[in-house]
Amino acid sequence: MGGAAVLAVLLAGCGSARGTAHSAMPGMGGGTASARGASSVSAPTASSGMPTTAGMPGMPGMAAGPPGDGLADTRDGYRLVAAAATLPAGVATRYRFDITAPDGMPVTDFAVDQTRKLHFYAVRSDLSGFQHVHPVMAQDGGWTAALGALTPGRWRLYATFSPASGPGAGRDFVLSRLVTVPGRAVAVPLPAAAPAVGADGYTVTVSGDPGGGAVRPLTVRFTRAGEAVSGLEPYLGAYAHLTAIHAGDMAFAHVHPVAAAGASHGGPELAFHSTLRESGDWRLFLQFQVRGALHVAAVTLHIT
Incomplete structure (x- = not known):
C-alpha cells in the first residue's frame, strides 16, 4: 500500500x-x-x-454528512442529557443518560450498528483509560451504562448512535459529556x-x-x-x-x-x-x- x-x-x-x-x-x-x-x-x-461513508458495511448511511468529532453534547438538535457531573473513583458505577430529539423528547427508536443500538465509551483525558460498554435502554428511552472502576481525573463519555426515525434518521451521531472522578489525578504520558x-x-x-x-x-x-x-x-x-x-x-x-x-x-x-x-x-x-x-x-x- x-x-x-x-x-x-x-x-x-x-x-x-x-x-x-x-x-x-x-x-x-x-x-x-x-x-x-x-x-x-x-x-x-x-x-x-x-x-463518503454511506453504504459501508456495518454502519448506517450518512446522507446528511459525517457524525462529527464527538466533542459536544448537542448536534443538529440531538442532545446527550445527563445529571451526573462526577463519578466515584475505584468502584464500578452506573451512568444514566437520555438521548433527546430536536423536539426535546427522548429518542426510543434507534438503528442497529455493529449489533447494538448504542455504543458508549469512557475515555480518560490523557488516554490512559478506555472502556467500551453497551448500555440498557428503558421503555421511556432512559439509558443506563454500567462502567468499571475509574481512576481520578477528567473523563469524556461518548455515545454513538443512529436514529431509525425522525429528522436524524439514517445519520450517525457522536455526542459526549465530561465528568470528573474525584481524587489525586496522576497524568500518564x-x-x-x-x-x-x-x-x-x-x-x-x-x-x-x-x-x-x-x-x-x-x-x-x-x-x-x-x-x-x-x-x-x-x-x-x-x-x-x-x-x-x-x-x-x-x-x-x-x-x-x-x-x-x-x-x-x-x-x-x-x-x-x-x-x-x-x-x-x-x-x-x-x-x-x-x-x-x-x-x-x-x-x-x-x-x-
Whole structure:
C-alpha cells in the first residue's frame, strides 16, 4: 500500500465481561488503559477530502454528512442529557443518560450498528483509560451504562448512535459529556514511538495512510510467534472493533470494518475504513476476541 505506515502494537489480554461491559483496558481497576508499551510512528499526510461513508458495511448511511468529532453534547438538535457531573473513583458505577430529539423528547427508536443500538465509551483525558460498554435502554428511552472502576481525573463519555426515525434518521451521531472522578489525578504520558512491541505472544501490524480527512483503508494483520493468526472470533458483528481518539482535543473517530464476520474464524488480515481528520497523535484502541477472551490493543499513531 503506497505511503503506508506500519506499526506493531502491544496486545494486552482482557477477559470478556458479561452483561453490558464489553471492554476495559487491563491493569487499571477494570476500566482504564495500561498498555503503555504500544508503538507509534509517523504516517504521511493524505490529500484532503470529505469522507463518503454511506453504504459501508456495518454502519448506517450518512446522507446528511459525517457524525462529527464527538466533542459536544448537542448536534443538529440531538442532545446527550445527563445529571451526573462526577463519578466515584475505584468502584464500578452506573451512568444514566437520555438521548433527546430536536423536539426535546427522548429518542426510543434507534438503528442497529455493529449489533447494538448504542455504543458508549469512557475515555480518560490523557488516554490512559478506555472502556467500551453497551448500555440498557428503558421503555421511556432512559439509558443506563454500567462502567468499571475509574481512576481520578477528567473523563469524556461518548455515545454513538443512529436514529431509525425522525429528522436524524439514517445519520450517525457522536455526542459526549465530561465528568470528573474525584481524587489525586496522576497524568500518564502518551507512549513514545517504537518500531515494534509485543506481549502475550501476539503481534498486530497496522498499515495504511489514514490521515487527511478522507475515508482511507486501514489493514490489521495478526501474528503469534511469527505465525499468522486466523482464529479471530466474531465480536460485535465483525472480527475486530477499532476506535480512535485524538490526543490533543479528544476528538472521536470510529473506524469501521469493511466486512462483517462470517460463520468461520477470521484473520490473519482485517480491513477497515478510517477517517482521521486532524493532524497530531491519535490513540487507537483495537478490540478482538480469541477463544472466548476479549483482548484490547492500544497504539499511538502520529499524523503529520
